[in-house]
Amino acid sequence: MSEQTKDMSEKAADVPAEAANVPAESAGASDETGRSEEMGGTAPSRRALLGWGGAGLALGAAAAGGAALAVGREDTAVPAASSGAAVPFHGAHQAGIATAVQDRLHFATFDVKTKDRSELIQLLKDWTRAAERMTAGQAVGEGAYGGPGEAPPDDTGEALGLKPSRLTLTIGFGPSLFAKGRFGLEGKRPGALVDLPKFPGDNLDPARSDGDLCVQACADDPQVAVHAIRNLARIGFGKVAVRWSQLGFGKTSSTTPDAQTPRNMMGFKDGTRNIAGTDTAGLEKHVWVSQKDGPAWMTGGSYLVARRIRMNIETWDRTSLTEQEDIFGRDKGEGAPVGKAKERDEPFLPAMLPTAHVRLAHPDTNGGAKLLRRGYSFTDGTDGLGRLDAGLFFLAYQRDVHKGFIPVQRSLAASDDLNEYIQHVGSALFAIPPGVRDKDDWWGRALFS
């Protein structure tokens, strides 16, 4: 299902779903009804909604694979995959963070091969121009056909005829880019761009970790996301080389709390208490780097932690329902915290096992730490032992990893019961610069200027 607004209780359930065609970004800007769970702690209308029969009906319909039930005012825009709309590329922040989470992911990291700073800058400019075009649903360069017959076309062509599909392209800079003797950036490395500590249980594959650059491509159509990464990689040949990449087939978090919470590969709802894309205060507090955080070039940016988390889904599937629910601290059907009736009821942590996932990950356990999660499920074929190579490609944006991912993961790595069923096999941290303001701006301008 797509969306519900909190004033559903005041609306008839058969309000038509026209709002579904409004692009997500404009929705984010104008939607005053969307609210984070955090704020929602004092948002009675959502409580009221969820306690009300109509909401239960809506959830039930969606869970049964029913048609989307969109309810909203005209100004409460709703992101809808079927709309295929374009998400604006320019803005104070990069799109693809607070943007309503799209259905598909292609994430790629790159090693910078050139040693020439000006060549790297030129590439970032070329990429920016290509990203502007692709996110608007246009082909790169001179297009995929119609050019000189002797030359390969600029665009690879597989996205021809497809809608923009809410494609967002988000760039990040890894710690290695700031290394001494490379591009003269060592003095500009943010304090928050640390080398992540090794956590207990990590089994990191260097070939699936780190990178000088990353590009997160999210779209509602997988081919649109793959097309974007492929064309950026092609433009980059000689200057950069793909280090590793990851496809995600299903979102495991949403930044639209009114939408149904997606489920991860363990069958549980994930990211119920995620920061909403419309929660301006929550984003300012937990996600966007402020001017006083420094360095100046990061103002309006964020930090992205990417972790490839392999799930032992076969052993998980042999685990009894009670144990599964105990491990998570929520029930499997509704997603309600232990002892509560509804998914969005405020969790009562002491009721959960001290080793329960939700308890350990909760802000109250971690000094108020909150992450904007944007992860995707993956299944990369099989592992040669008759098991699916499946799991969660965890993506989390935050203002400072010292107050975000690091304390949360310390707490999880030490005690989470889920650790028996998961293993972190890839890891990377990137500084996500602020948005590209206009046609003259480019990815990383503030860093390189």
Add this chain to the structure above:
Amino acid sequence: MRAVRLSVVTAAATAAALTAVTGCADKSDAKGGDGGIVVTAKDDSCEVSKKEFPAGHVELAIENKGSKVTEVYLLFPDDRIVAERENIGPGTKQKLTAEVKAGTYEVACKPGMKGDGIRRQVTATGEGKAARRSPEMDAAVAAYRKYVQTQADETLPKAKVFADAVKAGDIEAAKKAYADSRIGWERTEPVAESFGDIDPKVDLREDGLEKDQKWTGWHTLEKALWQTKKVGPAEKALADTLIKDLTDWQKKVGTAEISPTSMANGAKELLDEVATGKVTGEEERYSHTDLVDFKANVEGAQKSHELLKPVASKNDPKLVAELDRQFAALNKLLDKYRKDTTSYEFTSYDKVGKAERKELSDAVNALAEPLSKLAAAVVK
């Protein structure tokens, strides 16, 4: 090698060549004259009775008045052979016929059947002139044609060393001669592939075999030498077949349709070969001599690039500079895998690790991407 696949440009050009020009050498006695063109070949001269004649059916009545065995060629401006007559003994007469379009050609007499020959320019007059290329382009093609011929000429003796070792049952000597025998072929493979039938005979890999197809060529012997380690009568016969097929290639290579765009596309195809066959270690899966082929492919591509530079640098100097840079970078990287830069003894590819292969692959991508734009820069 790869499955036989001509680039569109090469394929189209080959078809055009077949319909536009049919060269044939007639063995019947030459009557000489009767309105035809008389070529009088001597040890130090090559006289042509008519410098201009109508396009269409052309007959050259050749008489060797010298003391050496000679050859006479009718050539396109870029040195591609229209028709040829070999082994014309002293005092004998031969006839050479061809269908030619309007345009300029050269008649070449090669006393002693060696060298570039003594050249005389001739013109076929009339309608339907073939599109004329700039002298720069013709020079590039002629030089490349010479390169390709030289590669074939130099490959044969090396291949014979290899074949002889196989026939002598000397596995060690054969292994030693194997990679070296392939260098000239690998440098110019796209041209050889344009003949269609030779490439699958000499360079097919086992996985490329079609149903009921007999596996012949270098890789059959590679498997025998490194994998089964047995050289029997079948392998010895295959060594002879290889020489026969390579001799066929050597003879045909001069007739290949070559154009500046096919040179540029051929260079790009050589890098494709590297990317799909060599970087992966598939080409030389038993001998692991992939880096020798790799180097040869790059050299062949670079040759085309160098020869096309006068044309390409006028149209796209930035591209030419980028290609210079990337060729240098890839060659430098390859040099890490050999002790002596004058030798073709490279590290066995099974000793090249995953990270190193990635580095090689990145360098190939870095070169191949701009190289794919060379053809357009040549015709711009």
